Amino acid sequence: MPNAEWMELGACRAANARLFFAPEEKEPRELRFERERQAKAVCADCVVKDECLAYALRNRERIGVWGGLTEVERGARF
Numbered sequence: 509m510p511n512a513e514w515m516e517l518g519a520c521r522a523a524n525a526r527l528f529f530a531p532e533e534k535e536p537r538e539l540r541f542e543r544e545r546q547a548k549a550v551c552a553d554c555v556v557k558d559e560c561l562a563y564a565l566r567n568r569e570r571i572g573v574w575g576g577l578t579e580v581e582r583g584a585r586f
Contacts, residue, residue, distance in 0.1 A: 514563075519554035523547075529572045544578050551576035 515521075520528060527547040530540065551557055551573065561575020564582055571579055 514556040514559040517556045523550045547573035
């Protein structure tokens with residue numbers, strides 16, 4: 509499925525984008541964990557979770573939660 513198609517189906521489209529990407533300023537650890545937990549909850553039942561993760565890995569996305577994984581979790585797969 510082309511990127512534009514699966515991206516339109518993502519559960520994240522209805523969520524606050526701030527859940528998936530850290531703010532520019534330093535984020536306290538507890539707030540980061542909570543934000544990432546909420547983002548992962550959105551991803552959990554997403555119908556395009558696998559496509560999203562594959563896209564992030566293929567494009568070496570360095571920031572944000574993609575396909576239910578944080579940048580640190582994805583970094584272990586690079």
